Amino acid sequence: MSRIGRHPITVPSGVEVDIDGREVTVKGPKGTLSHTIAEPIEVQMEDGTLTVTRPNDINKVRGLHGLTRTLINNMVVGVTDGYKKTLVIQGVGYRVVAKGQNLEFSLGYSHTITVEPPEGISFTVERPTQLVVEGIDKQKVGEVAANIRKLRKPDPYKGKGVRYEGEYVRRKVGKAGK
Structure with a gap:
């Protein structure tokens, strides 16, 4: 079994999970998310x-097993706590x-x-140089944060640009003058 896929997902109180054929819908205090499960994977509520199970040990199915378990777990965490990414803007005159x-x-x-x-x-x-992207869908939060970062990537020479909080920007040395 997949190491990630074999772990059961605990559903906290206040979260309702509905399995309708291949569609898994998770409802919680922050909202509702749904996901369509790939063909050989099965999901049971007990x-x-x-519990996410698979019928055989083919490599592709094993990968789908762990992926499906992680996606459903992310949905459960998203509707209870939500996800957020903090972006820091650095540079003279750079602001939001x-x-x-x-x-x-x-x-x-x-x-x-x-x-x-x-x-x-x-x-x-939060500040003119710091913003937070929040939502219940982990993939969407990450994608929006990446698109904002892409507007002005961190410069390796001066460090100016938009970066994630805690991201290390590797600095380069400029050319040596004579």
Whole structure:
């Protein structure tokens, strides 16, 4: 068995899991998420725990087994606690401003960049140089944070740009003058 896939998923109180054929729907205090399970994988609900099983040991099926268990576990955690990523903006004149639901970035370009939150994602500007991306879908939170980081990646020479909190930016030495 897959090492990750063999672990049962404990469903906390206040979370409702509905298995309808190949569709798993998880409802919790923060919202609802659903996922379609790949063909050979089976999911059973027993006594407040979810168990993911597979019919055979083919490599592709073994990979799907662990993946399915992790995706369902991420859905359970998302509807109870939610996910968040913190981004730090570094550089002279680089900042972010909240304009209603949208964010307006000044990142050293000749224009400002406006970012609209997709459905299920919210932005919080803690400081002009720090923002938090929050939501219940781990994949969507990570994707939105990566797209914001992509607006101005950290510069390896001066360290300017948008980076994740705690991300180490490897610095390069500039050319030596004579």
